[in-house]
Amino acid sequence: METKPIDGKAFAAGLRARIAEEVAGLKASAGLTPGLAVVLVGEDPASQVYVRNKAAQTAEAGMASFEYKLAADTPEADVLALVAKLNADPAVHGILVQLPLPAQIDANKVIAAIDPAKDVDGFHVVNAGRLAVGLDALVPCTPLGCIMLLKHHLGSLSGLKAVVVGRSNIVGKPAAQLLLKEDCTVTIAHSRTRDLPAECRTADILVAAVGRPEMVRGDWIKPGATVIDVGINRVPKDDGKTRLVGDVAYAEAQGIAGLITPVPGGVGPMTIACLLQNTLTAAKRQKGLA
Ligand SMILES: Nc1nc(=O)c2c([nH]1)NC[C@@H]1CN(c3ccc(C(=O)N[C@@H](CCC(=O)O)C(=O)O)cc3)C=[N+]21
Numbered sequence: 001m002e003t004k005p006i007d008g009k010a011f012a013a014g015l016r017a018r019i020a021e022e023v024a025g026l027k028a029s030a031g032l033t034p035g036l037a038v039v040l041v042g043e044d045p046a047s048q049v050y051v052r053n054k055a056a057q058t059a060e061a062g063m064a065s066f067e068y069k070l071a072a073d074t075p076e077a078d079v080l081a082l083v084a085k086l087n088a089d090p091a092v093h094g095i096l097v098q099l100p101l102p103a104q105i106d107a108n109k110v111i112a113a114i115d116p117a118k119d120v121d122g123f124h125v126v127n128a129g130r131l132a133v134g135l136d137a138l139v140p141c142t143p144l145g146c147i148m149l150l151k152h153h154l155g156s157l158s159g160l161k162a163v164v165v166g167r168s169n170i171v172g173k174p175a176a177q178l179l180l181k182e183d184c185t186v187t188i189a190h191s192r193t194r195d196l197p198a199e200c201r202t203a204d205i206l207v208a209a210v211g212r213p214e215m216v217r218g219d220w221i222k223p224g225a226t227v228i229d230v231g232i233n234r235v236p237k238d239d240g241k242t243r244l245v246g247d248v249a250y251a252e253a254q255g256i257a258g259l260i261t262p263v264p265g266g267v268g269p270m271t272i273a274c275l276l277q278n279t280l281t282a283a284k285r286q287k288g289l290a
């Protein structure tokens with residue numbers, strides 16, 4: 001069986017181009033420039049690269065980008081005050097507070113403080129709840145990107161068996177909700193699942209979102225299955241540098257999976273493109289245009 005890679009990088013570039021066109025149209029017709037505020041607390045170098053990429057792609061899409069870099073020892077109250085300020089700022093339509101946050105800050109409190117209409121990460125309980133009951137919601141970017149790739153490559157997902165490995169609020173749970181909405185039969189598996197390899201082998205669609213390098217082996221994959229690898233793990237190389245690997249043993253999946261997202265170049269670029277999509281959606285809804 002030939003295994004085809006899913007080119008998330010190319011699909012994300014196309015999506016960003018379509019978003020840029022719509023943003024240009026909104027500016028011309030409604031004088032509206034969608035604005036995204038990103039809040040980074042602390043100095044984590046990987047996060048800084050990610051924040052820089054986001055800012056550049058936001059600007060390329062014609063949106064306004066507001067960056068807030070706070071010291072690692074910033075008190076929780078200061079972060080909450082900044083969120084309140086951004087909630088009230090009419091130029092800001094989307095707010096993203098980069099996770100994880102330093103230990104002195106309760107991430108749940110910060111997420112709860114974000115106006116659900118500006119919660120472009122889709123992490124607020126109002127958005128999680130709206131997604132769960134089938135109302136319009138801002139949907140978490142990584143699972144949204146996964147579903148877009150799946151629908152583009154498979155067409156209808158109806159009736160397919162999906163196994164999501166990982167139960168985080170950020171990826172696993174919303175991914176399961178979205179797959180259910182597409183009429184998949186969904187199982188959420190995790191570290192306590194009995195015979196995880198056998199569970200995974202039942203999947204037509206296997207979503208790996210555990211954050212453990214190459215945990216999903218080739219013989220966990222049903223022949224011909226579509227594998228979505230959400231993991232972005234930095235592991236040491238022999239020469240002292242690092243490389244990125246996913247949660248799936250990519251080389252082992254060759255010849256078994258039908259389709260698979262590579263790391264890098266798969267789900268990662270879709271996350272940022274969907275963040276721009278959510279910012280555009282949020283701006284339109286706040287102006288009564290969607
Ligand atoms: N509130 C919040 N929302 C997030 O969405 C969020 C977050 N916090 N904290 C950090 C993680 C990580 N994350 C990534 C998004 C895109 C790539 C990405 O574009 N990856 C590329 C390039 C990878 C590289 O070369 O470094 C790829 O996979 O091809 C990576 C990582 C979003 N996160």
Ligand SMILES: [Mg+2]
Nearest residue numbers: 167190191192
């Ligand atoms: Mg677990």
